Amino acid sequence: MDEVQYVTVHGHRRAYVRRGSGPVLLLLHGLACDHTTWTSVIDELAEDFTVIAPDLLGHGSSDKPRADYTLGGYANGMRDLLTVLGVDKVTVVGHSFGGGIAMQFAYQFPERTERMVLVSPGGLGPDVTPLIKLVQAPGWEATMALLTQPGVRHVGTTTLRMLSRVETKVTRDLDEVAEILESWRDRRTRFAIRHLVRAVIDWRGQIVTMSDRAYLTEAMPLAVVWGRDDLVIPAKHADNVRVLAPEARVEVFDRSGHFPHKDHPERFVQLVREFVATTEPASYSRARFRRLLKRGALAPVRQAEAGDAPVRPSPRPPRRSAQASPPSCRTSATAVGSSIA
Template sequence: MSNVLSILIAAGLGLPALSLAAEALRRSPSPPAQLRWAPDIPIQYVEVNGIRLRYIKTGQGPVLVLLHTLRTQLDLFEKIVPELAGDFTVYAPDLPGHGYSDIPDAKYDAAFFADAVEGFLEALHLNGVTLAGVSIGGAIPLIVAARHNPRVARVVAINPYDYVQGRGMARSSLLARLVVMAAGMPVLGETVMRLRNFFIMKNILEGGVSDPHSIPPQLLKEMYLTGNRKGHYRAFINLLRNAGSWQTATNDYARIRVPALLLWGSQDWARPDEREQDRRLVPETEMATIERGGHFLPLDRPDEVVRHLREFYRRHSPRLAS
């Protein structure tokens, strides 16, 4: 019995050490000089609240700012940015701790991300903004609108991540459920994150689309490599441990006074009653569902996302030509 206990203790101590070694051996990728999917769109950087954010700007017309999901980056919108650029001046940043933006030592809760987005709008002097995004990027526009930010004229929340205390990702797959569970445990959470691999990431992301083929293989590879940046896994686990803050933020949704659209994929992780809860909380909101769409809707049904964004803008501003 004592031998078995000794083996278990040794294994328990050895795994964290092994994970630290694995993390130390990871090669941090260099920021790309251009976008794989749109080499003509320049990559730019701006400092916001002491944090350097990567972003892109393209197109012409009214301002549309796109915010990506947790654990992804601005390239999530590669299928819709070229289409939207014909009607809008499109901005898409990497959120702090994501993509190639800085990874600060911070509390990665809802308020932190909302502050960063408000700082982004201010730093670039953007006004009359349509603020749209997916997942946490969908909840941020609602939070910013509830703050009555004068730069924001309308918001679109695509599959907002503001239910079940921020554990919606656990509904992606069995592996996702295990990762979310482990994230809440000291030492074990860090160990699991340091032992991450491409298969685990791919499995979780594919659980967020109705058709796994809708995620370009090159995008999967890019996002996996981005996750090897120094400190990236710490930011992600911090986000997961503060995920309940997204649901807490819904307490302020009743203060929203600008036009709002809730756009859901029929196969999103949120359940019907959780979607209806947002509809009840946001005053006079519009709500629509895109069939055969999962959580990462801009990858699953890009044409439908573009259509809804255009039509929503037209309904609330006649200046966009038909």
């Protein structure tokens, strides 16, 4: 992977990696990770695309200020970073919390979004691992300060990495957990993560959902990838995608956890290549977007509770003409403000 580059936006230093040439892929990592979560796929993707993989504010080598850590704030930051880098349009690829940012980016800036690839994303159901909920618990900061002391941290991360070599559902992603624990030795990183988590979940689970704006998902190609053994955000949320965006491409990888792009990098790269090659980039129409907003949702859509069946909005009315609707491969997720992990 190329050397990390830096650019200052709004007074805050942003770290990013840029590789390759061709159509632009913006790779957004998940909560408490950084651009290295894409290490297993970035070289292959750079053979066909210009790949931009930033460290989100509060993560990795980017600054960690007292700032706006909401989904909207991150989407604005990605728009401004791309503008500084001279990039107008992207296919945005978001993992976990980064998937929530990807959906928010597409919702706020549809004119700059050509496609979306969501990898184990938040915002499609309330369920999330209790370990993330604990970030907002009293005493979490003091506990993490203790667990990230040099000796304790070394024992903990070494144990996690050793356990990750055991091929089970429970241990598969523990190497990533070790990396997260390493990053939390920085008090500023812990501050950013805690504020981020408070913005998107509560004790009942995820509080931000794409369901209430799913009626807008008609104009942008969408692919969703999940790991069947995901213990962070369950793969059953993929069923909601099939309901909310029935023309989307949805693939669930077997023998894979919360990081399917790491568990099966060759398959993931092939999926992205085929998806981009076989779909037309979205073309934003303000008039069409206005019509959709005026029409609104055809039926009230609520955030599902744990254990509910997938959200099932009323069917859309028939499309009047070919001119008024895109080909079937151009399913959208322009509409989303989603969340987590």
